[in-house]
Amino acid sequence: MSNKEKLIASAQKNLLKGQVAKAIKDYQRVVELDPKDIRNRQKLADLFVRAKMPKEAQEHYEAVARYFSENGFFLKAIAVYKQMQRIDPARIDLYHRLAELNARQGLIGNSLAEYKSLVNHYEKQGLLPEAVNILRKMKEVDPENLNIRVKIAETYARAGMQDKGQAEFRDILKALKTKRDPAKILKLHEIFQPLFPDDMDIRIGHARALIDAGDAAKGVERLKKLHAAQAANPELLRHLAAGFQRLGDFESERAACESLLKLNPAEANIREGYLRACLKAQKPVEALEKLELWREDFLAAKRTDLLKELYEKLHEALPEDTRVVNGLKGLYQALGEGDKLFDLMAVSGDASLVEFLEEDERERHPFVGAADFPVTLDLEPEVAEAPRDEQADLVMDLPEEFLIEEPVQSEPATEPTAIGTPLMEDDLELDLEFDGDEPPAASFSEEISDLAEGEDAFDADSGELELIELPDFPTADQESAPGVVEAPPAAPEEGGLDFFSDELPDLEFDLEPEPELQPSSTATPRAATTAPLSHVEQARLEGDLSRFKKVLESQIDAGDAETHFNLGIAFKEMGLLDDAVAEFDQAMKNMTRRLDSLTLKGICLAEKGDLDGAEEAFKSALLLPDIAEGDLCNLYFELGQLHERRGLPRDALNYFEKVAAQDPSFREVSQLIRKLRRQLGLGGGDDKGRVSYL
Amino acid sequence: MSYLEHFGFEQEPFSNAPDARFYFDSEQHQQAQRRLRFAVDSNKGLAVVVGGIGTGKTTLARRMLDLLGTERYQSSLLIMVHSGITPEWLLSHIALQMGVATPGNDRLVILRQLYERLLEIDAQGRRAVILIDEAQMLQTRELMEEFRGLLNLEIPGRKLLNILFFGLPELEENLRLDPPLAQRVAMRCELTSLTAGNTASYIWHRLRIAGGQRMVFDDDAIAAVHQYAGGVPRLINTLCDNCLFEGALLNREQIDEKIVIDMAKALDLHGDAAPRSEEVDLDQGLEQIESMLERLEMKSCPLA
Structure with missing residues (x-):
């Protein structure tokens, strides 16, 4: 036996005796003899954790994680870094590394979760530019995720970088308009109007969003108030016209169009809107007079279809x-x-x-x-x-x-x-x-909307996507005071673009900073310059954006499921049961790994002592279709063990007998049945009575 | 250090003692199991499993007993150890196993008691099953006739007792002592020795169940084991057990072909002596194998 083997044997003996310190010395010598022995170095790190020597543990874990990372074992590296993070949650660099490694593995959700922790941390520290930097990285990882961009814009705004915030806001708005989602556009305005209270465009946009989301009365009411201050704002008038149209108040629509015509007398679309409004307002003579006047212009613009209509x-x-x-x-x-x-x-x-x-x-x-x-x-x-x-x-x-x-x-x-x-x-x-059918041409409201930055008119009832449920929160200006915006009815989800399912990860835990990382009034002067978040706003930032994720669970493809599953196993092996469960939760979103993930989740939960959770996981797995006999035995066996732990021997026996009916040699099921039957005073569990020699 | 420690096993992987955990679910065993289960569940009456020595009949019989749990079955395994048994004794014992508390002395009394008990079992919605291992030892016509009588215990639509025979191929000769009984065989299964591929799977299966983490036999060693053991599981067990012991003595991490050949020679196994059920002279083969197993047991004593 080599020296190294002797040392390992000695360490194992020491561990059996509970002499951790001696085992550590043995493993230290093993690692000295063979510095490349990663497996034993990891054992040494584990022992340091047991011995409550986190600094030494981190040192060796660091080496192990680096080795894994450099040699392409990224999942193992992630598991080790996660272990290090658990030992010292205040180590900022670990969040960065984990975020990068997860992103490299395509584990976007995990990567975002790590980054989100950093964002939380920097926000708590008042280090908003740093938070923005992290958010930008999040945007690189998941460029389609509008929530990240919302968060970036918000952070800019709160950091006093109004221009950048507004620019981000407009980009998001543009993206949402492309997706034709009035409910989300409304929510977006609800978030940003308080952040940019003096931005007239956002206020007008908010009112218009109300109209498009189905609350035309409220939208028009707001526009009227804004109109009092800005009577000559053509955008405002356009939206007002659209609002009146939605309300069926065609006379007011006509009046709004008339005001618009005064500002832009030659604009064809406004003329059209005016004419349509006149017709709907039962003023055909006015319409005819104007039409006769403008007919040549329409013909010149090749709008014969419109003229005909x-x-x-x-x-x-x-x-x-x-x-x-x-x-x-x-x-x-x-x-x-x-x-x-x-x-x-x-x-x-x-x-x-x-x-x-x-x-x-x-x-x-x-x-x-x-x-x-x-x-x-x-x-x-x-x-x-x-x-x-x-x-x-x-x-x-x-x-x-x-x-x-x-x-x-x-x-x-x-x-x-x-x-x-x-x-x-x-x-x-x-x-x-x-004869007399409605013309197929675009409605005036659509035309009006097209004029307004290409904005489309929305029918609140035809929204395709799910409603974003953000809480209403008080706004600074008086106009929002009379009635808090009520969420319009949720639109059907099917067929929708569920980009909010690519949500900011739901990170419940915050960094627990070490004392030196705690923000202090002198260390964070920028915090003082930033307006403190209201309770409502803070709650929204912390919870509600992440709540988007819970609205819908997205399916993931088989490759991602496999990665999550493997990472789950790596976490499980490291004893990081919560992390393992989270990964199995991800992996089970794909059918290919659902059964295994549920089973392993149950095992992890049972190991944690969460017997209810474990039972639920196993029973969920049992509901899956086409379970192979071996898997069925495994699930029944686990349930049997679970009930035995709970002190329910009869239930346990029931599950074990189900296993035995399929495969009496499955693990030690026969012995367990005999034991339980004896315990319960039941006969038949012993083969002795059933086997005889003649 | 024992070979268990040397190779990292938790228990002996190739013990010939019956242990349900080591059950190797080969294709033919699976098939036999399914057919026997069907025979019992549909009250077919009589089913027969024949196979050469060491092909897994006893293992299958015990497996079936495990599968026939007490909830749904009144089942009992009778292992014949000598051929001098009388029909009365057999009947009395079967009655006892089926739950007749005090079987009478008279054959007719016992039959009546048994019939009533079988009716009770049937009323409970359970099936009554008698499994007879080493059934080739039932060598008299009277015994065969007794079984035929038991199979006649029935109610309209179904039989009240199912009998499963497990035995060497000569069992079929015994059945023919009572032709009406031979005609009542509703299901027949035959177990043969393992193929080379199955031998490899079988060895790995047992190593794994014993706690092994790796295949300690190299490819040539497995081929040699198959050749010398002739695919007979019991001989595979014996040969592999000796190989592991020898490997540990030689401080080898892997069992190679040379170790297998040395051990086969030591056990007096011959590569060309692989029994083939259709070619071997049954009596001669039986004697050969029994004498070989005796020698093995004697040799294994000092090793223990």
Whole structure:
């Protein structure tokens, strides 16, 4: 036996005798003899922990962790660093290393958790720039996580770096707008408005967010107050118009648009909004007058569809108005919509244009015959004659491009076909059916929203994502005082973009700083310059952002599950049971490792003495489908042991007998059954009575 | 230092003493187990397991006894140790094992007592099962007829008693002493020696159960074990046990082919003597193996 082996044997003997100090000496000599013996160095570190010599333990763990890290055993390195962190939770460098190692392994959640601890620490110290630096690293690790960016923006704001904070805020807002999530946009404003109380854009944005999230009354109320101070703010007016529209107050919407027109008289979208508002406010005459004025501009902007839609609506409201009829005729002709033109002429009795229309129809529908026009026979002559000149006028008014699109028919179709009649009737019916349908064009509110920084109008009821549940908290300005914003109803989650599930990790524990790390009034002058957090705000920062995570649990892919699972095992081997449980919780999010993770979680919890938790884990595992016989035996066996520990021998026996029914040689189940049956005074547990020799 | 310490075992991996923990669930054992279980659960009456010496019949019988727990079964394993048993004695013993407190002296009385007891068991929703190991020792026609009589204890729709025979292939000759009984065999299983691959798995299985952390036999050693033991588990156990002892004496970390060959020679095992059930002269093979095992036991005494 080599010297080293002798020393190890000696150490083991000493440990059996409980002589830890002697065992430490043996292992120290082992490590001296073979400095590269990582396994025994780790044992030595473990013994130092047992001997309550944390400094020495850290020294050797450090060497072990470095070795693992340098040789690619990152999970083992993580486990060792985690052990070191447990021994000395105030060592900031360990959080950094753990965060980096976890990130390298793709364990994003763990990495963020370590960073979050650092953020907490720096925040408590009042070292906000350092906190921001860490948050930036978090952003690098998980760039899609908007919560990190929210936190960065908040931290900037609280550190007095308003510009940077606002810039971050706008980036986040942009991202949220891309995701079309009014509820989250509202929450974002609720967070930031108190941080930037003088920022008019945020206040207006907040009001608009209320409107889009379904609380239009509150949003409009706020906008009205802001309008009193900034009557000439076009953005504000746009949102106000949208708010009124949402409330169904079309007269006020029209008035808001009118005010906007005064500021931007030539803007096509505002004109459109005004016209639509007039129509909805039952003021078609005003709409028509303006439309006649702006028609050329719309045509120039190639907004013929809009013109057609508006004229059609006007025609419904003012069917006798020749300006409307002529406008429509010109448009139909320009757009090649002969059916509608015909229909319009039939309704307006313009018989003089029947021939023209007939030719046009035959050109486009060669099977349509003369017999297809019985409707024209019903036209009243005086109405039918009138519009020819007006139609001509309209044609004169149309730009050349429209005239070119409709070539004059030189050869009228003269041969009717047998199938022409029913086809024409069908077409007519279809046209009639579609008459009066809502236009497919974008609503004014959408247009208005598009103008406002490309913002989209949101329908509160159509939100796709889950609601972020942040608490309401008091705002500094008076406008929020009358009614705290109520969260709109949660939108359906399915199909949503659950980016909040990539949440800031839920780190319940805070750093427990050593005395020298405790913030002092002299050491942290910046803390004094920063406004102290209110209780509500502090609670929100500490808890509610992390609560996002709990809203939904995301699935993880098999590779991540495997990594978490392996790390869990590494933690378990290190005796870091809580950390192991956390990893198994992660790993079980993927089906491939769910059974094993639940089983090992149960074993860890049982080892910790949390028998209820262990039982729950084992029973959850039993509910999984397609459990192999061996796994089933294992779970029953663990449950049996659990109940035996609880002093419930009958329950334990029940589980052990389930194991034996599957595999009587499974571990020591037969002996346990015999023992329990004897203990319970039950027969049949002993083979002796059942085996005899003849 | 014992070889247990030397190789890091918690217990002897190759003891021939019955121990359910070492049960090796080979494919043929699994299959036999499933079939026997089916035979019992569906009250088939008589099932037979035959196999050469050391192929795991007793292990399977004990395994079945473990599986037939008292909750659902009234089960008993009778191990025949001599062939001079009388039908009355057998009947009385079976009645006792089935729970008849004081079997009578008269055969008919015992049969009536047994029948009533079997009805009770059936009323409890349980199955009555008698497992007979070394059943080849039941060598008389009277005994066979007695079993046939027991199998006739039935109620409409099902039999009240199931009998599982485990024995050497000659058991089938005994069954033929009473042709109607032979006809009543509802399930038959045959255990054969292990293949080379199974031998390796078997060795690793036992090492692992004994607390071993690594395969201490190298590949050539395993092949040699299979060759000399002929795939017979009991001989594999004996040979491997000796190899481990020798390996520890020589302070070897690994058992190589040379150690296996030396031990096989010491045990008077011959590579070409691997018993093949279809080729071996049964009586001669039986004598050979029994004499070999006796020698082994004698040799193992000073080692203990």
